[in-house]
Amino acid sequence: MHIRWAIAPLFLVSLGVGMVPIWAQPDAGAKPEVLPFERYPTVAEIADLQAELSQSIPQLLTSGFHTDWRTPEQRQQRTAMVAAWTEVDREVAPFLGEWVAIEESLAIFPTATPGVVCIVDTYLGGSEFERGMIVAGALYTDGGSALVTEGAFLGNFFVTEGEAYSYPYSHPSPLQSPADIDIYASRYPDVVAEFEANGCLVP
Numbered sequence: 001m002h003i004r005w006a007i008a009p010l011f012l013v014s015l016g017v018g019m020v021p022i023w024a025q026p027d028a029g030a031k032p033e034v035l036p037f038e039r040y041p042t043v044a045e046i047a048d049l050q051a052e053l054s055q056s057i058p059q060l061l062t063s064g065f066h067t068d069w070r071t072p073e074q075r076q077q078r079t080a081m082v083a084a085w086t087e088v089d090r091e092v093a094p095f096l097g098e099w100v101a102i103e104e105s106l107a108i109f110p111t112a113t114p115g116v117v118c119i120v121d122t123y124l125g126g127s128e129f130e131r132g133m134i135v136a137g138a139l140y141t142d143g144g145s146a147l148v149t150e151g152a153f154l155g156n157f158f159v160t161e162g163e164a165y166s167y168p169y170s171h172p173s174p175l176q177s178p179a180d181i182d183i184y185a186s187r188y189p190d191v192v193a194e195f196e197a198n199g200c201l202v203p
Contacts, residue, residue: 037144041157045164046138050148053155053166060153065102066170068152077174085203089114091134095147096203097172099154106147106154106169107178108132108139109200118200120178120191127184129194177202 041049060066070078078097085093089110095117098107107120119130119141132141139147146157154169177200178184179192 038159038162040140040144041146041159041164043136045159046146046148046157049157049164049166050150050155053148053150053153053168056168057151057153060168060170066153066168068171070171070173074173078172081174081203085110091115091137092117094149095134095139095154096175098175099169099172101167101169104169106156107175108147109175109195110203111199111201113199118195118198120184120195127178127188127191129191129198131198175202 082093082096085096092110092115095108096110098105104121104123107122109118109120111118115134117132117134117139119132121128121130121143128143130141130143132139132147134140137148141147144158148155148157152170152172154172156167156169158165158167178188178195184192
């Protein structure tokens, strides 16, 4: 779901299955932009997908795609980062870190606003900047995903053609600003600019 958009969080709305963030253009006088995704997964769909993810973790760990390549120092640094940020924003803290998948990563950074995060989504051949908001324990992104932590795994739940799906990330590493990573500065300057413009923090 690597689609560019120009939307910003405005408010929360109840859909009868819980509170989810609605993202729209900030200019109240402008015509609302069509969201670049069908809908967010419902609370019930998230619960089902999280249960499936939990059950599949033993198989994922032996699949060869989710080997923990972190050094002991990286594990310690990430654990310390989460512990320190728990004192600042308990809801955001468990999501922090750079989570990896087969050829992708999601780097989740805090902001000074409680419950709000910055996300650098990097995949084969590209990278995008997203924002996210914690609602009822799930992290809703402005790209239409709901992210949920499950131990050393991060479930990326999304809807395609009316069906809810899951894509797992795992083993988060410490965070580094994209501005300090050569490939972002040279190939993805827009990501760096958005990161710096949105008050993203590196704990």
